Amino acid sequence: GAVVSQHPSWVICKSGTSVKIECRSLDFQATTMFWYRQFPKQSLMLMATSNEGSKATYEQGVEKDKFLINHASLTLSTLTVTSAHPEDSSFYICSVTRMYEQYFGPGTRLTVT
């Protein structure tokens, strides 16, 4: 398998501020990582594919200038929610893939007040 960590596990921020979420692959070098968002009682929605050393690929409808992704190394990808608003409050989860299996981090619960 693969072990993935995320930091922080939860964060509360004020509207208009930016929040950075880190995703680390602890035992596997990941050229690709994925970022998902999940609202309460809903499914996981893929936001973007993070590519090591190149620009992220965003899904349709996801604002790339609002959700900044940096994949600076084979073990670290970061998601920055810029100018956060209450509607950005959600559960953000990253994952890495080995073959067809996705291994997820524990998630970050973001609350914007």
Next chain:
Amino acid sequence: GQSLEQPSEVTAVEGAIVQINCTYQTSGFYGLSWYQQHDGGAPTFLSYNALDGLEETGRFSSFLSRSDSYGYLLLQELQMKDSASYFCAVNSGGYQKVTFGTGTKLQVIP
């Protein structure tokens, strides 16, 4: 685009068998995966079907019919700890990209 449909909720009795269905419409299909997610937790991988037929892993089995764009997850000898949300997911983009279904919340009752 991709779309996957599942029943929203299922209730079953401890010790029984339950089947969770998934129908999908997709392009670039590589296979169908199933994930389990407990409340507040992250999804965990259960199974993957690339070819038609049944795959068995312990108490869990998964079935795929590519011609019908249909699959199901079968849970046997249900236990209380199986109460969770179950998601089918389509693998595309060379396995790696995964699109999740709407999710089925399973409640196991005594």
